[in-house]
Amino acid sequence: MAGTEPFLADGNQELFPCEVCGRRFAADVLERHGPICRKLFNKKHKPFNSLKQRLQGTDILTVRKTTHSQHQPVRKSNWRQQHEDFINAIRSAKQCTLAIKEGQPLPPPPPPSINPDYIQCPYCMRRFNETAATRHINFCKDQSSRKVFDPAQTAAKLASRAQGRAQVSPKKE
Numbered sequence: 296m297a298g299t300e301p302f303l304a305d306g307n308q309e310l311f312p313c314e315v316c317g318r319r320f321a322a323d324v325l326e327r328h329g330p331i332c333r334k335l336f337n338k339k340h341k342p343f344n345s346l347k348q349r350l351q352g353t354d355i356l357t358v359r360k361t362t363h364s365q366h367q368p369v370r371k372s373n374w375r376q377q378h379e380d381f382i383n384a385i386r387s388a389k390q391c392t393l394a395i396k397e398g399q400p401l402p403p404p405p406p407p408s409i410n411p412d413y414i415q416c417p418y419c420m421r422r423f424n425e426t427a428a429t430r431h432i433n434f435c436k437d438q439s440s441r442k443v444f445d446p447a448q449t450a451a452k453l454a455s456r457a458q459g460r461a462q463v464s465p466k467k468e
Contacts, residue, residue: 308321309321309322311325313325313328313329313332314329315329315332315333315336316332316336370412373411373412376408376411380408383405384405387402387404387405390402404457407457409422410422412424412425413428414428414432416428416431416432416435417432418432418435418436418438418439419435419449420449420450420453421453
């Protein structure tokens with residue numbers, strides 16, 4: 296590191312620099328320091344783990360971060376379908392406001408969009424996301440064992456409800 300030229304200290308003793316760390320020592324001390332310094336600089340120091348030090352001697356187990364090896368399957372994005380549904384909803388809303396302004400009957404509502412990620416209940420024909428579907432289908436299965444459900448009749452009820460909501464007349468001022 297530093298040059299090998301000697302340096303005179305306060306005690307008029309010559310100090311020589313260490314080849315490894317560059318610190319200056321007297322000749323007799325440098326002979327002892329050299330091998331020790333080389334040995335220390337060749338070692339790889341393990342980083343100090345303060346958590347392990349703190350928990351040593353306690354009953355607390357160290358918590359290790361586990362890597363999630365099971366990644367959830369990446370679903371295809373259906374943004375294009377969602378965008379089209381949004382545009383159609385805006386268009387139908389414009390038609391409704393135009394019909395209300397002109398005093399004409401309301402146009403029929405757009406058909407409901409079916410989310411492909413939803414699961415349909417075989418008992419009541421309603422649609423749910425995965426977690427809600429598993430809970431609901433079990434519930435609906437228990438309910439259907441108590442009552443007799445006709446899927447066609449239930450589908451007809453749902454359709455009539457949807458039409459009833461669409462045909463709600465505007466408020467008169």
